Amino acid sequence: MERFKPGMGCCRPDREHIGLCCSPEQQLACAVTTLASRFEYAPAEAGRLLSELLATFPDRLAPILAEANATGRVRLFIERAARACATLATKAERHAFRDQLTDRFCALDLAAFDDLMSAEWRRLRGK
Numbered sequence: 001m002e003r004f005k006p007g008m009g010c011c012r013p014d015r016e017h018i019g020l021c022c023s024p025e026q027q028l029a030c031a032v033t034t035l036a037s038r039f040e041y042a043p044a045e046a047g048r049l050l051s052e053l054l055a056t057f058p059d060r061l062a063p064i065l066a067e068a069n070a071t072g073r074v075r076l077f078i079e080r081a082a083r084a085c086a087t088l089a090t091k092a093e094r095h096a097f098r099d100q101l102t103d104r105f106c107a108l109d110l111a112a113f114d115d116l117m118s119a120e121w122r123r124l125r126g127k
Contacts, residue, residue: 002034004049004056024060031056032063039071047076054084058093061100078109082116086124094121 002011009021011030022030031053038046053064061081068077085097098117102110121127 002030004031004034004052006056008056028057028060028063032067035064035067036071039067039073046073047080050076050080051084054081055087058084058088058097059100061097062104065101065104074109075112078105078113079116082113083120085113085117086120 003013004011004027008016008027010016011022011027011034015022035046035049035053038049050064050068054061057064065074065077065081068074081097081101085094088094088097094117098113101113105113
């Protein structure tokens with residue numbers, strides 16, 4: 001079973017346990033393939049996986065968004081991405097996250113992301 005987390009050596013714990021590692025590009029490819037499978041065969045679990053992937057690959061959102069878009073799950077991506085972005089510690093990190101999306105979202109989707117992210121940011125910080 002795959003698992004995705006920041007700093008992993010491989011998405012398969014058994015391989016990682018014996019010292020086998022994958023490149024970040026291979027890890028992202030596995031992540032996107034796993035997401036496609038979840039969207040198709042276990043859609044109820046896709047949201048949780050999407051959250052894991054956004055936390056694991058906050059600097060490589062394009063292929064994750066492309067998969068969500070291909071399966072008609074952009075709204076789910078927006079909701080999970082807004083939460084993930086709001087949890088980032090610094091304003092610079094949040095801007096870098098958002099900047100990856102500005103050219104890939106239409107104006108309405110970007111506005112929805114901004115609204116959800118701002119609300120989550122205020123909720124997390126008690127403002």
